[in-house]
Amino acid sequence: MVSEFEIIHRFFQRELAAPGVLLGIGDDAAILMPDAGSALVVAVDTLVAGRHFPDQTDPVSIGHKALAVNLSDLAAMGAQPRWATLALTLPKADEAWLSGFAEGFFALADRFHVALVGGDTTRGPLSMTVQVQGQVDAARALRRDAAKPGQHIFITGTPGDAAFALQQLQAGEAVEAALLARLNRPEPRIALGMTLAGVAEAAIDVSDGLLADIQHMLDASACGAQINVDAIPRSQALLSLDVESALTCQLNGGDDYELCFTVDADRVEQVYQAAEDSAVSIAEIGIIEPQPGIRCVHEDGSPCTLKVGGFDHFANNHD
Numbered sequence: 001m002v003s004e005f006e007i008i009h010r011f012f013q014r015e016l017a018a019p020g021v022l023l024g025i026g027d028d029a030a031i032l033m034p035d036a037g038s039a040l041v042v043a044v045d046t047l048v049a050g051r052h053f054p055d056q057t058d059p060v061s062i063g064h065k066a067l068a069v070n071l072s073d074l075a076a077m078g079a080q081p082r083w084a085t086l087a088l089t090l091p092k093a094d095e096a097w098l099s100g101f102a103e104g105f106f107a108l109a110d111r112f113h114v115a116l117v118g119g120d121t122t123r124g125p126l127s128m129t130v131q132v133q134g135q136v137d138a139a140r141a142l143r144r145d146a147a148k149p150g151q152h153i154f155i156t157g158t159p160g161d162a163a164f165a166l167q168q169l170q171a172g173e174a175v176e177a178a179l180l181a182r183l184n185r186p187e188p189r190i191a192l193g194m195t196l197a198g199v200a201e202a203a204i205d206v207s208d209g210l211l212a213d214i215q216h217m218l219d220a221s222a223c224g225a226q227i228n229v230d231a232i233p234r235s236q237a238l239l240s241l242d243v244e245s246a247l248t249c250q251l252n253g254g255d256d257y258e259l260c261f262t263v264d265a266d267r268v269e270q271v272y273q274a275a276e277d278s279a280v281s282i283a284e285i286g287i288i289e290p291q292p293g294i295r296c297v298h299e300d301g302s303p304c305t306l307k308v309g310g311f312d313h314f315a316n317n318h319d
Contacts, residue, residue: 002093002095008025008119008121010098011098011099011101011102012086012102012116012119013025014106014116018083018115018117019082019113020032020033020034020083021033021083021115021117024116024117024118025116025117025118029118030083030085030117030118032083032117032133034082034135035135037137038135038136038137039135039136039137039138039141040133040134041074041077041079041133041134041136041141042132042133042134043070043074043077043131043132043134044070044131044132045066045069045070045073045129045130046129047062047065047066047069047127047129048125048126048127049125049126052065053065053184054166054170057184058100058184059096059097059099059100059101059103059104060103060107061104061184061185062100062101062104062128062184063100063101063103063104063105063106063108064104064105064108064184064185065104065184065186066086066101066105066128066130067108067109067114067130067132068108068185068186068187068188068257069130069186069257070131070132071108071112071132071188071190072186072188072189072207072257072259073132073205074132074134074188074193075188075189075190075192075193075194075205075259076193076203076204076205076259076261077141077142077143077193077203078136078140078141078142078193078194078196078197078198078200078203079134079135079136079141079194079197080134080135080136080190080194081112081113081114081132081134081190082113082114082133082134082135083114083115083116083117083132083133084109084114084115084116084117084130084131084132085116085117085118085119085130085131086105086119086128086129086130087119087121087122087129087130088101088119088121088122088128089121089122089124089125089126089127090121090122090123090124090126091124091126092123104185112188112190114132136197137198139198140197141197142193142197142201142202142203142261143202143203143220144202144203144204144216144217144220145202145220145221146201146202146221146262147201147202147217147220147221147223147225147262147288148201148221148223148262148288149223149288149289149290150264150265150288151202151262151263151264151265151287151288152262152263152264152265152284152286152287152288153214153225153227153260153261153262153284153285153286153287153288154200154260154261154262154263154282154283154284154285155206155210155232155233155258155259155260155282155283155285156189156192156258156259156260156275156280156281156282157187157189157233157256157258157280157281158234158238158281159206159210159232159233159250159253159256159258160210160232160234160235160238160246160250160251160256161182161183161235161237161238161249161256162182162183162186162253162254162255162256163249163250163252163253163256164179164237164241164249164253165179165180165182165183166183166253166255169183176237178237179235179237182235182256183255186256186257187257188257189258189259189278189280191278191279191280192259192274192275192278192280192282193259195274195277195278196259196271199267199270199271199274200261200262200263200267200271201261201262201263201264202217202220202221202262203217203259203262204216204217204259204260204261205258205259205260206257206258206259206260207254207255207256208254209251209252209253210232210250210251210253210256210260211227211251211252211294211296212252214227214260218288218292218293218294221288222292223288223289223290223291223292224288224289224291224292224294224295225286225287225288225294225295226286226287226289226294226296226297227285227286227294227295227296227297228285228286228297228298228299229247229250229251229296229297229298229304229306230298230299231284231285231286231299232247232250232251232283232285233281233283234250238250244306247304247306251306252306262288268284
């Protein structure tokens with residue numbers, strides 16, 4: 001069986017030179033140098049087997065998702081990814097599993113020029129914690145607390161797909177590959193997030209459910225919103241469901257890792273151009289209002305009475 005240090009050397013230590021890395025894996029800590037004039041942006045997430053991904057999830061997808069969920073946080077800040085650290089807890093040193101995990105992790109890391117610069121390995125129930133560091137011009141960073149009445153609300157992609165895929169898995173049903181990928185291999189909207197810096201105002205990555213995360217943004221900004229639920233884009237998979245089931249996935253389902261952001265009316269066209277340049281679909285779904293809370297309505301103005309929920313680690317149970 002491979003040792004802890006063999007795991008690090010064989011699967012996670014790379015000899016590639018990375019910009020800004022003065023000292024990487026192999027010492028007690030990394031020494032990093034952001035570009036001059038840039039502020040450091042740091043995010044961290046933990047994934048636990050059976051909680052954040054089904055036990056049968058393949059290791060390549062787990063490696064991808066472990067990094068992707070953190071990169072999504074950087075995208076929501078308008079930041080450029082630079083470095084990552086990884087703390088990996090394993091029930092056993094399974095070389096085939098480790099190889100697949102590293103494959104998924106580094107395939108995504110290489111796409112976004114992220115260098116793994118340190119971490120830790122230990123034995124225990126399967127979980128992984130990734131911390132990412134990025135950089136952004138502090139004056140242009142996207143923040144949750146920047147929403148103001150009159151701003152337009154946008155969403156990327158097709159929210160609800162991951163929740164629908166999880167429902168099917170939990171029901172023992174077959175899940176089509178494209179839909180399963182929305183759960184297992186989310187696509188961080190890095191290019192769009194960086195382009196939106198200085199153009200959009202408030203932003204958040206949608207991980208706990210669209211309405212729950214919009215509420216987080218509204219709480220930080222001390223305002224409210226009206227959401228047109230019929231304007232939220234639906235994938236072909238969700239179009240196969242009845243309206244209430246589709247809306248439940250879209251409004252309350254988690255694991256989308258899409259971006260929700262606000263923009264002043266005079267910059268809406270810039271946002272559409274940014275989305276086109278980044279090859280990311282976006283849709284306008286509502287408007288920021290001065291009164292607190294979220295008012296969900298249909299296209300004709302009638303209220304949507306669907307119960308609002310969202311994911312909470314200490315209230316929800318997906319085990």
